[in-house]
Amino acid sequence: MTLPPDLAANPRLSTWLRVAADGVVTVRVGKVELGQGIVTALAQIAADELDVEFADVRMEPAGTAAGPDEGFTAGSLSVSTSGAALRQACAEVRALFAAAAADELGVEPADVAVHEGTFAAAGRELTYGALAARVDLDREATGDVEPKAADRLLLVGTDVARLDLPDKVTGRPRFVHDLRLPGQLFGRVVRPPSPAATLLDVDTGAVEARTGVRAVVRDGSFLGVVADDEPAADEAAEALRGNAQWKTEQSLPDEADLPAFLRGGPTDDTVVEESGTPEPGRVARTLKARYGKQFLAHGSMAPSCGVARWDDDAVTVWTHSQGVHPLRRAIASVLGMGVDAVTVRHVEGAGCYGHNGADDAAFDAVLLARAVPGRPVLLRWSRADELSWSPFGSAMSMDVEAGVDASGDVVTWSYELWSHGYTSRPGYAGNPGLLAARHLERPVEPAPPVDPALPSGGSHRNAVPGYAFPHLSVHAHRVLHTPLRTSAMRSLGAYGNVFAIESFLDELAEAAGRDPLEYRLAQLTDPRGRAVLESAADLAGWSTRGDEENVGHGIGYARYKSLSAYCAVIAEVETVSEIRVRRLAVAVDVGRVVNPDGVHNQIEGGAVQATSWTLKESVRFDRERVTSTDWASYPILRFSEVPAVDVRVVSRPDEPSLGSGEAVQGPAAAAIGNAVADALGVRVRDLPITPERVVAAIERSS
Amino acid sequence: MVALTVNGTRHEPTSPDDTPLLSVLRGPLGLSGPRFGCGLGMCGACLVLVDGRPMTSCDTPLWSVDGTAVTTVEGLATDGAPHPLQQAFLDEQAAQCGYCTSGILIRAAALLDENPNPDEDAVVAALDENLCRCGVQRRVVRAVLRAAAGGQR
Structure with a gap:
């Protein structure tokens, strides 16, 4: 059997597992807890495959000093990739222990029964703990052991409670922000007032002389302070800000006309798909439309934070990064150090929905801590820095055109999108991707963000509709000039692309006088896709939805990345004085489910976040600086605005697990957009769907 | 001082x-x-x-x-026993990242002190100034109602 890729890359079993004499199994994975519950799900997989009690499994946080390198925790891939590797590693470890037990008990391995951590044969029993000293796990995985069949799994498929939540509901230290290491100091960075600003001059003397200030760090346009406690650091940072003179520049595009900016070039162009044969003779009618989305902010509840300590020429970093190994390499590369001199440990942060400021804050801490050798420095961003300096999800502009036959079915489909790349993570495309690196005296200039390769794609993720259209032409233009920093944000381009594609499908259905559900099913051949559409329709009561005044219903569907989870959403909105999403009915197929409540939680949360993006969110800026720097200028959905979210998981226990974290973003946006159009009779084609845009659409139509 | x-x-x-x-x-x-x-x-x-x-x-x-x-x-806990709200949040798994949870628990505790039997609208209104980015608001409301009902649902 071929080893799962993450196990092939980290083949030593001892990298993944350690069994102690007391029977406790320590599991190390390269994936990190981002609030998504992955550590619990992976613990379930390990306990199940080993046949040990769940309580005997301890999950160690990822770090560069031990455990596998599994790259980034991203792309809704952790259950499928890390889960597959861990399952195989555990199956092999279990087999090694069973063989040792058989040897000890004088029976054949096949005669040993394994149950709750105990190996039994011939009326005798041995535990994992008792055998631990006899089994050397410092050996490579072979692929010769078959993991359990789905029907023999006991924990996988059940609602195991999250391991991290007891700490979080009692306020125990759990987050990197809570770290208090011996001798720890506190840091702040004074960021430039705008993305293109450079530091001309700063009087640091007065600040250095303040009580409680340990160091002022200036390196090019990077400016920061280290102090004894947080209030002293805050005050010193404000004083530094007051003493700093910056050269600013009007570098930002016109927020009111992003399509013109995005289409103004230069671009890197990709033919995403050209397939089928155009049959112009069958085209009875051609329709086209232009869609768009604004820049989006991650808006994590906690500002990014990192801790670093220098000991001689080596540095240790504590971070909520999505990738401890890539961050390690990026830090080493900017500072010209060997990677061995950089140790990176993961500590949880607040909810992470993509490449936010975590890596940048870690590097800020490294730069500040260098001024106070031997002392750990905890660096935390401000809310304003979090909302203006974390990378954004790129704005997009999309053109779609379809030729339809006499019945309205699509004969030919063409789609073109303009967007910044959706990835500038540390180390991606060779650039360290750390914010402060661009501000140093010897700067490392950022490269334009790139896109992960197709078929998953980045800005062009889900640019290809999943329907059986006879002719497809899909082109993507990656915009290279990036005055605003962009990178990966939950679902990447799929959010905008699925919104555009599924909105346009409704426009086509309406033009043909056909029901949006029937219209989709008529052109969708994938049985799993059809199943989620039908399931969502059943859950929402689509066929009996009625026509209450000012209430609309809409559908959105996609298979995430065109190769992962299937998801269909039906939205019910009301549009009286404002746009209110009452309910989202979601059907999802993620293959084999490890933790059903975990999948529900991810889908519910994703649907709520997508509702927030779709109705409210837009990064605001003038020609010089980002102006949405707090929760008043960057509002997100509140309790009173949150829709009911009903989730139905279509069970596929024999299919491989697919990630659930991002599948609902695009379908939810499209469903809401289509429901608004159904309620009002006019369509808003630009996200977010604000009252102002609705009024403008009504005015255009009248 | x-x-x-x-x-x-x-x-x-x-x-x-x-x-x-x-x-x-x-x-x-x-x-x-x-x-x-x-x-x-x-x-x-x-x-x-x-x-x-x-x-x-x-x-x-x-x-x-x-x-x-x-x-x-x-x-919020008394004598080492979790507050009914804390237990209800675990029972409902009413968190993702958990960063907003402390503040939500505090606001909900104040609500239940003032109104031990709130309806859903009252819970939503009480929590409207608390932000959650992961999107667990509906679970939170269920958990608060569960705590108000003495842990039963």
């Missing part, structure tokens, strides 16, 4: 009078439950009870809480 009671213990912090209460709690007092979210009193992650009333500790100066009794999320 400011004196206050935090989770039942009297303290006389030496921080300057205008230090934000949150910095005192997380600094010299060594607590971690109240979280820094925005520093502007706009997200609710830093909520604590001051004489039973929820207040955003990030923008509350130390001098203003002289002589008060402050309760943080760490102080």
Whole structure:
């Protein structure tokens, strides 16, 4: 059997597992807890495959000093990739222990029964703990052991409670922000007032002389302070800000006309798909439309934070990064150090929905801590820095055109999108991707963000509709000039692309006088896709939805990345004085489910976040600086605005697990957009769907 | 010199009078439950009870809480037993990242003190100033209603 890729890359079993004499199994994975519950799900997989009690499994946080390198925790891939590797590693470890037990008990391995951590044969029993000293796990995985069949799994498929939540509901230290290491100091960075600003001059003397200030760090346009406690650091940072003179520049595009900016070039162009044969003779009618989305902010509840300590020429970093190994390499590369001199440990942060400021804050801490050798420095961003300096999800502009036959079915489909790349993570495309690196005296200039390769794609993720259209032409233009920093944000381009594609499908259905559900099913051949559409329709009561005044219903569907989870959403909105999403009915197929409540939680949360993006969110800026720097200028959905979210998981226990974290973003946006159009009779084609845009659409139509 | 009671213990912090209460709690007092979210009193992650009333500790100066009794999320439990709200949040798995949870628990505890049997609308209204980015609001509402119902649903 071929080893799962993450196990092939980290083949030593001892990298993944350690069994102690007391029977406790320590599991190390390269994936990190981002609030998504992955550590619990992976613990379930390990306990199940080993046949040990769940309580005997301890999950160690990822770090560069031990455990596998599994790259980034991203792309809704952790259950499928890390889960597959861990399952195989555990199956092999279990087999090694069973063989040792058989040897000890004088029976054949096949005669040993394994149950709750105990190996039994011939009326005798041995535990994992008792055998631990006899089994050397410092050996490579072979692929010769078959993991359990789905029907023999006991924990996988059940609602195991999250391991991290007891700490979080009692306020125990759990987050990197809570770290208090011996001798720890506190840091702040004074960021430039705008993305293109450079530091001309700063009087640091007065600040250095303040009580409680340990160091002022200036390196090019990077400016920061280290102090004894947080209030002293805050005050010193404000004083530094007051003493700093910056050269600013009007570098930002016109927020009111992003399509013109995005289409103004230069671009890197990709033919995403050209397939089928155009049959112009069958085209009875051609329709086209232009869609768009604004820049989006991650808006994590906690500002990014990192801790670093220098000991001689080596540095240790504590971070909520999505990738401890890539961050390690990026830090080493900017500072010209060997990677061995950089140790990176993961500590949880607040909810992470993509490449936010975590890596940048870690590097800020490294730069500040260098001024106070031997002392750990905890660096935390401000809310304003979090909302203006974390990378954004790129704005997009999309053109779609379809030729339809006499019945309205699509004969030919063409789609073109303009967007910044959706990835500038540390180390991606060779650039360290750390914010402060661009501000140093010897700067490392950022490269334009790139896109992960197709078929998953980045800005062009889900640019290809999943329907059986006879002719497809899909082109993507990656915009290279990036005055605003962009990178990966939950679902990447799929959010905008699925919104555009599924909105346009409704426009086509309406033009043909056909029901949006029937219209989709008529052109969708994938049985799993059809199943989620039908399931969502059943859950929402689509066929009996009625026509209450000012209430609309809409559908959105996609298979995430065109190769992962299937998801269909039906939205019910009301549009009286404002746009209110009452309910989202979601059907999802993620293959084999490890933790059903975990999948529900991810889908519910994703649907709520997508509702927030779709109705409210837009990064605001003038020609010089980002102006949405707090929760008043960057509002997100509140309790009173949150829709009911009903989730139905279509069970596929024999299919491989697919990630659930991002599948609902695009379908939810499209469903809401289509429901608004159904309620009002006019369509808003630009996200977010604000009252102002609705009024403008009504005015255009009248 | 400011004196206050935090989770039942009297303290006389030496921080300057205008230090934000949150910095005192997380600094010299060594607590971690109240979280820094925005520093502007706009997200609710830093909520604590001051004489039973929820207040955003990030923008509350130390001098203003002289002589008060402050309760943080760490102080909700009694005799080591979790507060019914904390248990209900676990029963409903009403969190993802959990960063906003402390403040939500504090606001919900204040609500239940004032109105032990709130309906769904009352819970939603009470929590409307608390932000959650992961999108667990419906679970949170269910958990608060469960706690109000004595843990039953």
